[in-house]
Amino acid sequence: MNESDAQLAGEYGADRPGLPRGRARLPVDVVRREQRRRLLRAVISAVAGKGYAHTTVGDVVARARVSRKAFYEHFRDLEHAFLSACAGAERQVVKDLSGAAREGVTAEEMLRDGLRAYLRLVEREPEFTRCLLVELPPVALEGRVAAHRRVGDLLRIWRDFAHPSRPPLPDALYLAAVGAIAELLTAHLGEPATALEEPAWEILRRLLA
Incomplete structure (x- = not known):
């Protein structure tokens, strides 16, 4: 498997050079x-x-x-290694979403950019996606909820920026939006994630009003 610095999962094949001795x-x-x-x-x-x-x-x-x-x-x-890997990968997801914002775009375009960045990451990291959505053991569930909350925080920041005059939404609603998109991806695991942009966008639009 060819690797890049951004990859979250991969096998270092025997055809690759070992560490110099x-x-x-x-x-x-x-x-x-x-x-x-x-x-x-x-x-x-x-x-x-x-x-x-x-x-x-x-x-x-x-x-x-x-x-x-x-x-x-x-x-x-093994548990320590797996939890460390998941935590690092989840930090990368939040970093990618945080860095998706562009200047000179509408609030809707800004949120779309973040959604597209997430779906692209999911698509290029099928092994990490499978771990997160299907193979995650009970010991890692707390970490996944924490990661979902961090993404929910980004959604709340976006909504406060886009609609400063609207009343605040409960934190649970942001968590529900992240969880709903995760369930959508689970239902279509193995399919191109970027093809799910419209239904994922509809989830955000309806839940965040």
């Missing part, structure tokens, strides 16, 4: 950073492929091409 070896901090990056991507890839209940540390280190010893230098266990 001997005289050409990298500084320790660079090696550790690269190991962690590979492991975080690999654990999402492994869980998406096998399900959390059937994934082992061996599956993760094989995908990352990192030793088991190195794994335990970064994480206590």
Whole structure:
């Protein structure tokens, strides 16, 4: 699998070069950073492929091409690695949504831009999407709710900007809007997410008025 710095999941194939050793070896901090990056991507890839209940540390280190010893230098266990990967990926989602705003556009266009940015990310990250929507174990549910609340906060900021004179909406309604779009994506898992822009937009339009 070809990787880019923005990818949230991936397998470091045997055809890719390993970390340099001997005289050409990298500084320790660079090696550790690269190991962690590979492991975080690999654990999402492994869980998406096998399900959390059937994934082992061996599956993760094989995908990352990192030793088991190195794994335990970064994480206590599989749960710790998976929760760390999900938290990092969810931060990336919020960052992408926050950076979608453009100057000189209407409030509606601004919200559309954020929705499109999210759907594009979902489409290019099918393994992360599957983890988040289907394979997420109970230990990670609290983190997903927290991530949904952060996205809901962005929606509230947008609505306050777009309609400053309207009465505020309950926080639960913003959370419901995020959850409704997640359910829409779950129902169409494996299909192009960008094709769901109109129904997702209708969810936002109706719930946020």
